[in-house]
Amino acid sequence: MSGLPRPLTDRGRALLVLALVAAVTVFTATVPLLRGFFDLRVYYGAVHTWVHHGGRIYDYHVPGTTYGFTYPPFAAVTMLPLALLGRTSAIVASLLVNLAALAVVLRILSGPDWRRHGWFRWSLCLCLLALFEPLRDTFSFGQVNLVLLALVLGDCWLLATGRGRWAGAGIGLAAAVKLTPALFIGLLLLAGRRRAAGAATAVAAAATALAVWADPRASRFYWTEALWDTGRVGRLDYVSNQSLQGVLARLGETGRPLWATAVLLTLCVWAWRTRGAVQAGDWTAAFALTGAAACLVSPITWVHHLVWLLPSFAVLLRTGHPRIAGALYAVLCTSVVWLWFDDASGIGGFLGSNTYTWITLGLLLGLPTGQSRVVRLPLPRSLSTTATAPSPQSPATTPGTVQSESSSAGRDVAAATTGAAGDACLDLARSPSSEPTGSTCPAASKPQSSNSRASSYTVDPPA
Template sequence: MEDRSARLTRFVQRGRPHLGAAALWAVFAAIAIVSSVLVLHRAPDDRLSDLHIYYGAAEAVRAGDALYGYVAENGGPFTYPPFAAILFVTFTWIPELTLRIVWLAATTGAVAAIGVTMSRLLAGRHAALLPPGIAIAVLITSSAQSNLRFGQVSVFLVLLALVDAAGLTPARYRGVLIGVAAAIKLTPLLFVAFLLWSRQTGAAARATLTFLGCGLLGALALPADSWTYWSGTVLRTSRIGDLTSTGNQSINGVLLRAGVTETAAWVAAAGAICLVALWHARRAHRSGEPGRAAVLVGCATVAASPVSWTHHQVWLPLAAIMLITVGGGRAGPFAGTALLFFTVLSPSTLLRATGAYPGLEFLGDNARALATVAVCLAGLGLARKTTRLSPEGTGGTRETAGDSRATTGGAVRETAANARESATRDRETAADTRETASGAVREAAADAREIAGSAQETAGEPPPIPPG
């Protein structure tokens, strides 16, 4: 009977996984097209509204107007650092209608790239099916759909930080993408703390220098706006929107909805959660699991940020996928499936639909924030002491490889010592054998001479003179 390995070999040789991957990518493309068309058919004030703010702020910069004095028709101000506005100026080179189509295509492309990146970190069985499968799972979540609806930049920042923190960039450039992402939006700065704590000092230095260099570029191009932003606007979180809204699924939002308005309480809670998440991430990195580490730090940015709207929460479905595929223990896949389900459908909406909302109002309004905190505290399961998930060239792999080389070297030295000891015993045994054989030969010769002498005496002849 044909065994499983032979059947799997024939399955791969016939290209069936590649056909399956092509079919899944076709499904992804269909979902992307339908989602984009639905966005374009929304009302004008509810269609790529954040992208419109980027476009309008960039036009204000080109016209020489104050960047942080700009307010869009829907009342939305520009809230990012000046460096981001410099990048957004390139948007004004094409008509806004064309930009909308390009942006929707780029957003779905970023989701596809996240699927490919995660598949590299989770490589194993059915590797050809992982990229489109993960991309589909992320695309149907409310966070990805929110990025499409509002024309948000969040998904691109997640991609930059994930690729860099997971060690998929060349070693000499590692940290640069994190620095760029933090220069566009400040929350990825937590990845710099992770790089430092995990002793990736070179990457941390490059991330810091890149962030400072981008900030300096913004200051040179827009000195007045840079002063306005860094001297006070950066701390005015009220410009971002109503932080008590249930759309804000950060620790700050949970506390505000619970009636806790003291900033110190939010700072203390967010700081404690970040410390635990960074500790878990450091363990994962040292165990050769940089993907797990990157997702943990990403979830910590969602929990700790003053505001985490739905489009910020792309890290949450990535955590769910990590739990489903490599989560520690038997509960991992179940917890990941539940988490992924609630990133697709709002818990509050489900509770209202079932009529169970009044008694579970607080839980429903804060379910995703509490889930994010749980991920940060639990660490996506215990990190394994293996290099199975580590891409080639990561720091975690180098540490694990160093431990492996040390262990192998010790074994080799011990084996060599045992071999030398055995050889010494063999030489001693051989010497004893030679000495015993020599003594036996001498005794036999003496006996032979004695017998010969006795025979000659018997024959009446004098005995022969013994040799030498």
Template sequence: MPVSQKRAQRAAPTRSALVAVGGLVTLALVALFLSRYGLSTLAVTHAAVRDWLGGTGLYAYREPVNRAGAALPPALAILLAPLALLPLKAAGWLLALAGVAALLLATVVLAGPIARRHGRRRAPLVLGVAALALLTEPVRAALGEGRPELLLFGLVVADLVALRRLRAGRGRGARWWLTDRPRPLPDRLRQGWADGSWAGIGTGLAAAFAVTPLFFLLGLVVLRQRRAALTALTTAVTVTLAGLLFAPRETLTWFGDTLWELNRTEPLTAAGNQALAGVLARAYGLPAPPVLVWLSLGAVLLAAGLIRARSALAAGDEVAAFTVIGLAAAAVGPMSTPAELIWLLPALLVLADTLSRHRQGVALAGYALLVAPLPVLFRWDVFAFALILLTGALPWRAAPAPAEPVRRAAIPVPRGRRRDQAA
């Protein structure tokens, strides 16, 4: 038996043991997060959907203590309706495990190319980055509060895979309809998955389930990904119309009233709101920010983010482009709780990959803030200023130059003869 095969057989039990230990540690951390945060957001959603299934309006429920109400579109409420049939803890565990799976798959997309570019094995780097991300406050809050932010994050990141395949293939495999012979549906689906023609579906689903992903739909237009933008818009409209079909009263209530209740879950002045609106509201000492000031600064910040995202995509860095859009969206939106700061994680990954070894302390300091956020960090609006700073200063990585084609002589030289003799 070759030596390499013997080493692989010896290493297999070790890898299996490490995977088992990692899974147990992950389950323990999820249990700790659920206990610490108490599924506060899912509890409101769970009760509101239960009342809705019982005949009451979806948005009529109010939490008895802080009077918080459900703030989710009807399409997402329909998707989460089966969880309302389960006990709250069981629903929280299912949502948390789905969030961990989405985080792991997103890490494969974001960190996999880094390992390939540096000649490292992909699995150790991906698992290490996922483990570090699991300890950060955005992930802890999303899992512990029972929020769908990790699932939405995974949907948007999925479009990165499609855009990479579109850029790599340049549409070569997307012209199956030009052939004389029609292809079977499984072959067409397989070809569509391979060539990235499904780009935009993830963003469209996320935009139908939440408001913040609408910025990514706008980003696809600015990035000149017209086909992906059209697919995302079509998907979002289709899912919204399906929600209108199954829940007409709730859909009309959502778009006509509930969507505009910015303080429905908590006041805009809450310390956890790290959006620009929260910073301005606390600075002026008002329940809501001055509208003109907020819209003016937000428009400038959003425009800067979209312009920089377009430059990053032109340089070949799709991750940085989407990350800048996510940072700008979190900063411009009216409410950005700790769970909605999820795009700070790929920003730190880009910083760690971009900065030299002598400047890695910047990424390490940012990670330390995300792992152990103190209440004073929220009162000082540290994460809000981090969103603004990274939107305007996040670097991106240039795409590797294509390898030059090897030129061969038109008349091959016979073996054993020197090239000068052949001349």
């Protein structure tokens, strides 16, 4: 480490950041799959069909596929502004909204001293985040999970800073858009925050009622038919499905009793661990555990849904486990599960095709909670192991926040080098299918190339 160059001047730091940005740009343009904003095409087509052509929200399918809108009707209500935009404007809006959501997530996870990290450390952080496969896919699909994470973490911030009487609205809105965040209402109940849980439930119910008023037929169809038809979302055994259900489906076990048993056991572990985190006042860990559990128990958890694991990495760094955080984060940058896209049989297939599930399960079982706060910057500070002891001038923080760390620029370079090392693992990964891995997972065994998918955003909504 001591032999690494140390950019002590602003010019040297700027040159290093520019070099890293160039490397990340080349990487994201050549190595990962380009998803062609597929899920955004679903949202865009569904809204335009509904508003401009008099069809139901769920009538639209992306041309050439069987995949259409799969969220509750309220999600379509929130996406109504898409009806006023052209396709290119919709893509730009999606990128800007996701960037804003990412800024909110990082602001909350970095704690009250986020300004102390400075532009250099934040630049390193963003370069490393650009390598994170769930985040890459979220932007490339035009997905909404990052926005939902920001809404949920907003309630985490309110609870951790003593503003709990205002908490609940963010979770309620997120649960009305997608059902999985409803597990956070369970967290509020476990924590004894009945007022916040009631607020979240009331907001979710009101949003759902608004959607019923806006389109009664679509609401009736969703809650009576579409919700129970997992085939509308995609194949359970598709390698991108990194939930417990996906693991069982790849084993050929599609029976509901076995899956229900696995879900029940997972929820028991979640309740036990989360209750301990709440009793210790560690709201960040409690929300991180709930995000991990939600990914496991959901019937379908595509790779891009794993942005819900970002709070877990913040907790690992805060509690003095940077090497574990760095190793797990590096694996989640590699797209390694796609090596078993064609064949997930055998012990190797069982272990390898479910790698991200094992990481999520490990975080649920082993994430530290209620420990003394170690000052960390999320993600790029993954190699630092030196904690700053609290002093009268710099007291220890309250539970549920992630603090900053003051260190030399050489450690920043070391952290950036480690992030780049994880990049090398991508050479081991086979280029997977570019077919959509969210609500648009294909049934075809030999999908089209990612480049053709990336340039295929040319289809008009049906007349």
